[in-house]
Amino acid sequence: MKALRKLVDNIKPTFSKGGKLAFLHSTFDAFETFLFVPDHVTKKGVHVRDSIDLKRTMTIVIIALLPAMLFGMYNTGYQFNLSTGGDMAFWEMFWYGLFKVLPLIVVSYAVGLGVEFAAAQIRGHEVNEGFLVSGMLIPLIMPVDVPLWILALSVIFAVVIGKEVFGGTGMNIWNPALISRAFVFFAYPSQISGDKIWIADLTKGEGVVDGFSGATPLANAAAGQFDSMPSFMDMFLGFIPGSIGETSTLAILIGAAILLFTGIASWKIMISTFAGGLLTGLLLNAVAPGPDSYLAMPAINHIVMGGFAFGAVFMATDPVTGSQTEKGKWIYGFLIGMMAIIIRVFNPGYPEGMMLAILLLNTFAPFIDHFVVQSNIKRRLRRAAVKN
C-alpha cells in the first residue's frame, strides 16, 4: 500500500504541468483518484462533506447490475444448450455464457473509457465516472451475438454523439446506453431484430434442434402466437431469449432493491414506470376486441417480457436524462410505462417499446419539468397576491 503510494508520488511529476507526459494529466489523475481518494479539502462553504461521491454512487449501480449480468451469462449458456439439445451442466452453461458475454463487456469498457479519457484530456477536465455504469449497461441490452465491431461503433457513437457533444456526464439529453442500442437498432437492424440473434450461434444454425425458433416472448406476442409463449414463471425468472441482461425480472428486482434501499435511484420513477405499464396493460385488456388479441394479454406479462423491467429499473431512473423535479418524476415514469406498452401493442414494426419510450420521455423530461417549475413559480406569485 505504501509502496503503491510511493510509486504514484514518484511518477506524478511526469504527468504534472511541465512534465514530459503532462498532456496525459487527466488520465493520470483518473488512475490516481481511482486508487486513492484525493487529499482535497474543503475550501469555502461547508467544512465537512458527506462521504458519498459519484464513484460510490456509480459503484452501487454496478453492484445492482451484477445479478442481472450473472444471470445473463448463465442464461446465454442455458439458451444455447436448449437450442442445441445438449445436456450441459449448470457450470458448463455459466462458463459458456461467461466466455460469450465477457468480450462484450471488455470491448464496451475499453472503447468507451478510451473515448471518455480522450474527451477529458481534450477538455482538461477530470475523467467522469458516468461511463462506469453505461459501459456495463450497453452489453446487457445487446443480443449476445452482436459483432464486437458493431458494439464498438455503437459505444463510440453513444459516448461522442450521445454525451460528449453536450458537454460530458451530467449534460447529456438522452441515456447514452440507449443511444448505443438505438444506433445498432437503426444502423444494423438485422443484428438486433428477428428470431435468430438472441441465442448464441443460432444464426449459424449448426446442431440446432429441429423446430427450435429462438423467438422472444415479445416476438411471439407481436405475431399473435400466444400458445408458443413461455410460462409466466419462466419469463419472471428469465429462462427466455432476449438481450443479455433483460430476461430475468427476478434478478433485476434484486438490483432494484439495492438501488432503492441505498436511495441511489428514484423510487418515484421506478414505481410510476411499473404503474404506467400495468395500468396501460389493464386498460388495453378492458378494451380488447377478443381473447386472441394482443390487447387481451395479461398486463402483468408486459412487465416480465422483454426489456420493460430492466428499462424501468436501470434506464428510466438515470438522474441526468430523467425528470429532475420530484413531481415531474411521477409523470415521467408513468408516461414511460404507458408509451412502452402502447408501442409494443400498436406498432407492428417494433416488438419492443421500452427503448423508444425512454428515449422519447428523455426528450420530453425538460418539458415536464418546465410545467412543474412554472407551477412552483405561480404558487409563489399567488402567495404575494393574497397578501396584498
Place this chain on the structure above:
Amino acid sequence: MSNKIFLRKGLNIPLKGSATSHIARSISPDIIAVKPSDFRGLNPKLLVKEGDAVKAGSPVMADKKRPEILICSPVSGTVKEVVRGEKRKLMEVLIESDKKNEHQQFAVPSYKKDANAGEIKQTLLSSGLWAFIKQRPYGILADPEKEPKAIFISAFDSAPLAADLDFTMRNDFENMQVGIDVLSKLTTGGVHMSLHADNFAGSPMHRLERVKTHIFDGPHPAGNVGIQIHHISPINKGEIVWTIDLNSLAAIGRMFTKGIFDLKKVIAITGPRAKKPCYVETIPGMPVKDIIDFAEQTPEKKSGELLPVRYISGNVLTGDNIGENGYLGMFHNQITLISEGSYKEMFGWALPLRAQKFSLSRSYFSWLMPSKKYSLDSNLNGGERAFVVTGVYEKVLPMDILPMYLLKAILAEDIDKMEQLGIYEVVEEDFALCEFVCPSKTEIQDIISQGINLMIKEMS
C-alpha cells in the same frame, strides 16, 4: 398563542464534540479584530488610524454610501493595526485592549409607550448597533430609510454542535426583553420569535413578552431564521423584513438600559478536536490564541498523514476557516475545531465499510448506527463534478423552493428566473446542507452568494 410548524426535511449531522453546559473561563482579550466582511452590504470607510485611542462604542468605520451606519469598537484601547488585503481592501482593524473596559456613554431615549421611532433609530445608528440588524432579502445591512414588514428572531440554533442559546442567554432575559420592546417600535408587523418544540416551555425565551411566538420542530435547518420566515410569512418581491440574533438583541437591551455598547457573550468551543468542549465568556473579535489550549494538538493520524487542526469561527456548515492566528467573527456563537482532511485514502470510495465516515445516503452503513457521533474532517471525500444526481438537495431543504433550478438560474445569471424561483427568500446558510450532501461536491453556498451579489448589483 403559538402555532407549531413541523419540518420533516433536513439533517442533524452527527458530529462529535458538543459543549457541556459550563463556562470554563471568562476571557478578556488583549487584542480584538473588527472585520468589515462580517457585515454584508457594508462598503467600509475607515474612521480611525493606527495609534488612535478608542472606547467601547467609539466608531471605527462607517458605510461609504450611508455614513450614518457605524461599526464601533467592542473594547477600549488603541488601534494597533489596519490590515489591508489585495487592492488595499480593508480586511480587519486590530484594536489593542487596555483592559479598562471604558465605555462611551450614550444618552438613550425611552423605549416605553411614549417612545419615538425616529429617536430609537438614531440611537441605534449612532451606537453602532444598527449594523447588527440584518435585512432580507439577501441578509444585508438594514436600510434606515425603509420600514420592515416584520422582524424575525430565531431563538434556537440547530446547526451542528451549535451553542445552546437557552444556556448562553440565560442571564440576558431582561436585556432581550428591552431589545424586543425597542425593535417593536420600528415595525408595524411585530416581532416574531421561533422556539424549538423540544424544550420551548423550558426555554427562558418562552417567557418573553410582546413577541409572536412560533414553535418549530424538526432537524437542522429548522433554526435558520430564513427557513422560519418562509413558513411564517414568506418574503415576496418588494417586501423587506429584518432579522436579528439573540446576542445582538441583548446588546440593544444593554444600550437602552445602561447606555453602553457591550457585546459580551458566551460562546461554545466545540468539535472533534476540542479537548473538553465547553463554553467561554468573551467578546466578538477575540483571537483564536486565547482558546488555543482547548484544541487537541496531538495530531490525529490517518492513512499515514498527521492531520493539523482547522479552526472554524462558527459551525462546520457556514463558519469561516480563520486559522490559529484568526479572530472570532462578529456573529458567531461557537468555535469548531476539526481535523484537516489532507490524507489520501486507498480505494476509499470502494471500501464497503468505512465506519468512520458519515453519509446521509445508505451507500454507507452509517444509517445502522443512528446515535453514533463522528469525527468528521475537512476531506472533500471525492472530486468535483457536474450536477448528476437529482432529488438529494430536496431532502435537506425544508422550503417550497426548487433548489436545482434556482442554482441553475444563478449560474445562467437569469435574473427573472432567480426572482421567480425564490432568490429573495434565501441566504447561503439555508443551502449549506445541500452543499454537505452533494455527491458532485458543488460549492453551492458560493453559487448562492454569487446570485445574491448579482441581484444586489442589478437591482440597485
